[in-house]
Amino acid sequence: MGYGKYKEFADKIRKDCLYMCNVGASGHIGSMLSSADLIAVLYEKILNVDPNYPDDPDRDRFILSKGHAGAVVYAALAEKGFFPKEWMGTYYCDNGKLMGHISHHVPGVEYSTGSLGHGLPVCCGKALALKKQKKESRIICLMSDGDCNEGSTWEAIMFAAQTGLDNLTAIVDYNHIQALGFTKDIINLKGLTSKVAQFGWGVVDIDGHNYQEIEEALSHLPLEKGKPTFIVAHTVKGKGVSFLENTVASHYAHISDELLEKALQEIGD
Amino acid sequence: MRKAFNKTLLEIAREDSRINLVLADIGYGEIEPFANEFPNRYYNVGVAEQNMTGVACGLGMEGNIAVTYSIANFPTLRCLEQIRNDVCYHDANVKIVIIGGGVSYGPLGVSHHSTEDLAIMRALPNIVVMAPCDIPEAIAATHAMIEHDGPVYYRCGYKNEPNIHNGAIDFKLGKAITVEEGDDLTLFFVGPIGIEAKKAAEAARKRGIKTRLVSMHTIKPIDREAIVAAARETGKIITVEEHNLSGGLGSAVAEVLADEGALDVKFKRMAFPDIYVGEVGSQEWLRSLYNLDAAGIEKEIYAICGV
Numbered sequence: 241m242g243y244g245k246y247k248e249f250a251d252k253i254r255k256d257c258l259y260m261c262n263v264g265a266s267g268h269i270g271s272m273l274s275s276a277d278l279i280a281v282l283y284e285k286i287l288n289v290d291p292n293y294p295d296d297p298d299r300d301r302f303i304l305s306k307g308h309a310g311a312v313v314y315a316a317l318a319e320k321g322f323f324p325k326e327w328m329g330t331y332y333c334d335n336g337k338l339m340g341h342i343s344h345h346v347p348g349v350e351y352s353t354g355s356l357g358h359g360l361p362v363c364c365g366k367a368l369a370l371k372k373q374k375k376e377s378r379i380i381c382l383m384s385d386g387d388c389n390e391g392s393t394w395e396a397i398m399f400a401a402q403t404g405l406d407n408l409t410a411i412v413d414y415n416h417i418q419a420l421g422f423t424k425d426i427i428n429l430k431g432l433t434s435k436v437a438q439f440g441w442g443v444v445d446i447d448g449h450n451y452q453e454i455e456e457a458l459s460h461l462p463l464e465k466g467k468p469t470f471i472v473a474h475t476v477k478g479k480g481v482s483f484l485e486n487t488v489a490s491h492y493a494h495i496s497d498e499l500l501e502k503a504l505q506e507i508g509d
Numbered sequence: 510m511r512k513a514f515n516k517t518l519l520e521i522a523r524e525d526s527r528i529n530l531v532l533a534d535i536g537y538g539e540i541e542p543f544a545n546e547f548p549n550r551y552y553n554v555g556v557a558e559q560n561m562t563g564v565a566c567g568l569g570m571e572g573n574i575a576v577t578y579s580i581a582n583f584p585t586l587r588c589l590e591q592i593r594n595d596v597c598y599h600d601a602n603v604k605i606v607i608i609g610g611g612v613s614y615g616p617l618g619v620s621h622h623s624t625e626d627l628a629i630m631r632a633l634p635n636i637v638v639m640a641p642c643d644i645p646e647a648i649a650a651t652h653a654m655i656e657h658d659g660p661v662y663y664r665c666g667y668k669n670e671p672n673i674h675n676g677a678i679d680f681k682l683g684k685a686i687t688v689e690e691g692d693d694l695t696l697f698f699v700g701p702i703g704i705e706a707k708k709a710a711e712a713a714r715k716r717g718i719k720t721r722l723v724s725m726h727t728i729k730p731i732d733r734e735a736i737v738a739a740a741r742e743t744g745k746i747i748t749v750e751e752h753n754l755s756g757g758l759g760s761a762v763a764e765v766l767a768d769e770g771a772l773d774v775k776f777k778r779m780a781f782p783d784i785y786v787g788e789v790g791s792q793e794w795l796r797s798l799y800n801l802d803a804a805g806i807e808k809e810i811y812a813i814c815g816v
Binding site for chain 1: 566594
């Protein structure tokens, strides 16, 4: 099948994110854009979630551990009809519907995060619980480079392998940039995939902007029976907007009206 | 008290399959019966309290009751942000149990003294904060903790603490229990240090001072009525806790007195004087060193009564 629908959805949510960051005069656009293609495949194809039945006990549990990129999930949920698109016009605003870091008060959002290192431990608990209930639900956690600095993430990595949580998948949006600089200059994550493999996970490296590779990896979970799955998605921070791509500044960049127009033109219709 | 807690939890777990015990490699000699009887509801995450709390939160959000269990500050301060952002913010059905409140582990040193926990846990929205004083209260509190739907912090004693209550108790979350009636002053205590308060009240009674002795086993929500009644009816209040001076029982009582305009009262907080207890010694010895033993409390009773 073609991958055009992913591109179309990703373009939409990228534009939504730019719009929200402009409306809210808020940051983290670079982190949203690097995740957009992963989010597009997740919400277009992979995740079993239903806007008409958001609390379905059999749904997949998707937790965004990199809560600062919450707007990219809000955009996907709005596009999928979990809440009115107009809410995006209130992002980060007084009396708004959408707070800067992802919030479970928003329909369709599984879990609130914002401080890194919280997503994976909670996903382990949910994975244990759903396994015991013999549910088919998958638990998918999207993490950032910064998440991989947190000790709690590594506590959970060890635990998930020990308990054989093969209904759990962690995806790292590995864009190589964290708040103050390039990861290689702060805490070098070189060899992340093999390190996690050594801890006992099934692992794979993919291009986090290649729809075929994303779909392929997420369509065959778990990668190895009896093991949790760790997908290192190599991405580009700010992907899709040339003046944001691979820049440290894109983490906190303000999207002025002028930049918004320029960015939207680049993404196109 | 820890034995009573573990025994009660096990008994409840036999009737309630939602109960899961999540440990961080602490509980030797105590948790084995639960682990052996319910291997599928028992998790030792290793020495990793943040993950312990996160895992418990995930379990609690998926229809279970998850009990985290460790000693002193390990399951609270080490993973405070997990308790705040994960457990309390999501109102997850997680119970956080510590063994060894206050200076129960006296000679082990400051790392093992839980002397700020009541203040810190009390500051979090969505959580109930309990500290039973004796074994009957501990058993009742364990039932109440499980029956309550939502986060609970349970500060347990370490050893075979003596009974403080004189008979059967009517334990309700957030409702103080009067151990002895009296109208000269009120002594509010929390936790096993209440035995010192009881002895002090008994000694003072022999000199004609009738102390209302009250166990404030729940610090949050606190029993406002009992505090206001104490102020109005006895005019003098002493609080006793094995905790730092800041933010614990004494502070909670003072807040209620101020909020309710019940300020026409003589008031004394007895606690550790905003220090780390750096001296080496048993719980009893450390209490006496800081005048938190029966003799120290008795002196304060006389001081506040002006005799």
